[in-house]
Amino acid sequence: MLRTIGRRVATAIPSLIGVIIVTFLLTRVLPGDTASFFAGPAATPQAIAEVRKQLGLDRSLPEQFASYVVNLAKGDLGTSLTTGRPVVTEIAARLPASAELTLLGLFLSLIIAVPLGIVAAVRQGSWIDHTCRIVATAGVSLPVFFTGLIFVYVFYFLLGWSPAPLGRLDVFNSPPPAYTGFYLIDALVVRDFETFRAALSQITLPAITLAVFSLAPIARITRASMLAILAAEFIRTARASGLKSSTIIMTYAFRNAMLPVITTLGMVFSFLLGANVLVEKVFAWPGIGSYAVEALIASDFAPVQGFVLTMAILYVLINLCIDLLYSAIDPRVKVEG
Amino acid sequence: MTTLSEAPAETKKPAASGIMAMVRHTQYVLAENPVTAGSFALFVAFLIAAILGPSIVPYDPLASNTMAALQAPSAQHWFGTDQLGRDIFSRVIVATRLDMTIAIASVVLVFILGGFAGIAAGFYGGWTDRIIGRISDTIMAFPLFVLAMGIVAALGNTVTNIVVATAIINFPLYARLARSEANIRREAGFVHAARLSGNSDPRILLCFILPNIMPLMMVQISLTMGYAILNAAGLSFIGLGVRPPTPEWGIMVAEGAAFIVSGEWWIAFFPGVALMLAVFCFNLLGDGLRDIVDPQRRT
């Protein structure tokens, strides 16, 4: 078992290396003078020269890469021009906000899409099947930022059910003590139900927006996978053996059908992490996505680079977890390693 | 192994080859599936808007008129006006050209790059396969939209760079698809037979394998067009790529976003609907295209 985990972790390492190399290269392809990009539009020639020395732009490329990696290992992602604080501190502070939003969105999406896909496959041709197919086809066409805006218009402006999209908490409440950084969990831990309710009402709309976005691919792959498995020969054997419908669907079909769904989760996460940035902008959510977007507008380059690197590293780790989950379920994987 | 009998599987009518048969088959596909026909019609409508747009719109998309700012949809302004008094209907129609150009350009680029890379990787194997695999894996190690953000931020805020970034992030998908299809067919009987007939490897790639994987690539192309538009719109929404005052659906939604909370919904709504329709149309188009190109669907 440990060997399998070790092998899987080992396959993540080339990805991490690739990610680091690409993000490094991205900073070197900047048109014009890289140093003035990092120094900012308002920098003096001396400041630019300082930055140039800091970035080591006068040295050879391999040397620059070496110092880049060394800095990374020290946890140094540069400094933000607009706030003056180290990028890594800001990202660490804002990460829980993005994580809470994304995870809640994914959770909502899974509890709707997976049962929908299963029932649609089991009851082919029923209204649930048609609903599932419409959701799957239409869902991928919706731009996530557009859905967010529509929700804001309908639920905030027209119906007044949602609070103003101004972030994680309104002005009347203060954040709970930071155990996990997830307001919902932290508030529950200290039994602060007032803050919990406030945080929940703020996070509802953006989480639903993200959920709607990832609903379509998950429902589609669940339905397709279930259909394919239900037509498989071993299901015919199970039917011929007289097993109960519920046993056939849940123990035999569902577990096999989930394998492709888990594989697809990796791709879903890729989309989700991207959609996160857009949703954070619509709802003014103080996560790392909006951090990067604000930095972009101000031509503040270091946060953008730090953001891309952080997201990529997170994504590699997420994929690793998905891989491990898959290996735990599918015994065939252990053999090939 | 299934056994095959003497009875023919399909009807007795022989199929002709050539252009006429293709046209007849297209008509058959469109007639049988009204949804496909509908998406074709919609696609044509978009093309017309893209090509003729600027000449047929009632107002100049860039002309601002602060007196008429923030007007709700009316008989004079079908989609209303934005904060600078510009007619939204005209802007939406004119934006079609830019968005379609971006979509088509990125898809063509990635089809050529990814398709050929993938076929070569699947057919030759060995180092070709390994290198292309590594490139694909490295790109896939990033959340794709984030990578696009990084590329456009690094290369600069232009439309060309949006096209390049979109092509790059879609490369692994095409390369993988082409690779697995070429891999499957590499060992197929008819490829061996082609070798026995005296075809060299490059000829086999071009004349035997490529035409056979076209149907699947066709579906992928139209899906990617939709995704390319969403990508470009998303990048413009956060300020990367297309810059105001150029009319583009994503930017228009971004501009309208600020006014949603105060109730002026039309500024963001109509460009958003245009986006939706375009992507929806391309997704449906994919299935129809596959039916036309796949010879096994011909009767």
Place this chain on the structure above:
Amino acid sequence: MTASSTTANATTAPAILEVRDLTIEFATRRGTVRAIEHVDISLAKGETLGIVGESGSGKSVTSYAVMRILDRAGRIAEGSIMYSGIDVVAADDQELRDLRGREMAMIFQNPRAALNPIRQVGRQIEDVLLEHVQTTRAEAKQKAVEALQQVRIARPEERYHAYPFELSGGMCQRIVIALALACRPQLLIADEPTTGLDVTTQKAVMDLVVELTRERAMSTILITHDLGLAATYCDRIVVMEKGKVVETALSKDIFRNPAHPYTRRLMRATPRPGAGLRDLLPLETATAPLPAPTPSTGEVLLRVEGLVKEYPRQDTNGMFSKFFGGKQKEAEAPFRAVDNIGFEVRRGETVGLVGESGCGKSTTSMMVMRLLDPTSGKITFAGDDISALPARDFATNPMRRRLQMVFQDPTESLNPRFTAARSIAAPILRGETMSRDALRARCEELAGLVGLPVEFLDRLPHQLSGGQKARVGIARALALNPDLVILDEPTAALDVSVQAVVLNLLQDLKIRLGMSYLFVSHDLHVVRLLCDRVIVMRSGKIVEAGTAEQVLEAPTAEYTRQLIEAIPHPPV
């Protein structure tokens, strides 16, 4: 119903299964299709009934209907199915669940696919037991282990925890049998249970089924396209054609005195000892007798010496795990698919290359065809060393046209985008420039040679039947007038009546065009019909070689003897 079938149906033992007037329809894109019509079958207690037919005969559909596991698109339009007095057609879900597994059970064609790939095989047997029998989990586990023992699986307690992918095809079929028989049903339906298994494994599986069913006094239905199998194991036989029952008779009667013309055709077409090529064709066909083969000049056309093909073992340890993982295994010896073989084919001869799956015969034929490079060894053709050139470059070599191949799967070997004419013309197009008319004339000539009607030349592969596709493949191989043609299981995917025609065609063409054949097959009966000399392979080595009579009538190697004994055949 003919006289013989009435007597056959009036069995003395009480009938356990009565199928009357059964008609099944399927809803397809092109409308409603009748899969079977007015089918009558009765099965007595303790009897073994064989349902025999070619593809499309409806034999599997009938059995699915009895178990009520038809596809969603299928429905029972007319007729009745009575099992021990229970009306199966009218039964509701609960009654059906009680019937399936407990009263009637089924085993299927592709055993590994018939088992849940991610569930331990022992647990799968347990699931069935827990469903039908009142028992605790611990007891069920015990019973599952016993069931494994009864199907002769060694170390059943260990095997309980195995997954299907870890077991061979034969083992998987035993598990499926254990699953089916776990609750001691009275009726077993075996749907082509031996297709896809090696010949020696087939015999072992069938013997096991017979032993277990006799022991428990079960009734069995054996569905197969293999007449030999049916003759060996069944008491009575039902012959089906295109969804209808054409004849029902006792096993010993049906082979000696087939009544229905279709049955007669089927019997004749089955390769059997003592029957020559022309004997396989229907009596009514007016065919010229087999032309006398020109005596072989003895000139060696193809010589293979010391041929070896090695594949490196998969390296399961990646680069990084060498740092993180434990001690690495010793570098394993590479896998030898073909291990130092040598043989000859003389001009005008047909040499058979025989063996079970995995023996290396296909790899050998690919190397001889120069589609694959050998690891070492020499291949000489008409005096020239053709193994010196790499496979990649051989395609454009002038020698290419003299060695051609007919492939096993007609569907996969034709380019789906080419019409038949284009596929046939493809080899010609590469070599010389011909005018359009000359090319067309040549295509029609070749089509005539192989018996393909000219109007089929403009069809695409998916519009052709299996036999027609096979003919296109043969015509394509002949287009360049080759000297040597390798036939790689050319009739394996064909119905037995089509096979008879194609085999006769191949022999006629060989003599008319003066070619030599290397015939690769696992079917010894077919090899006997066509080949002058036979080579038997096993695990990459040649086990026996000699003339066809020598090898097939008086084999010296033990393995060859096993192979011959394992093949069931109809009574001579």
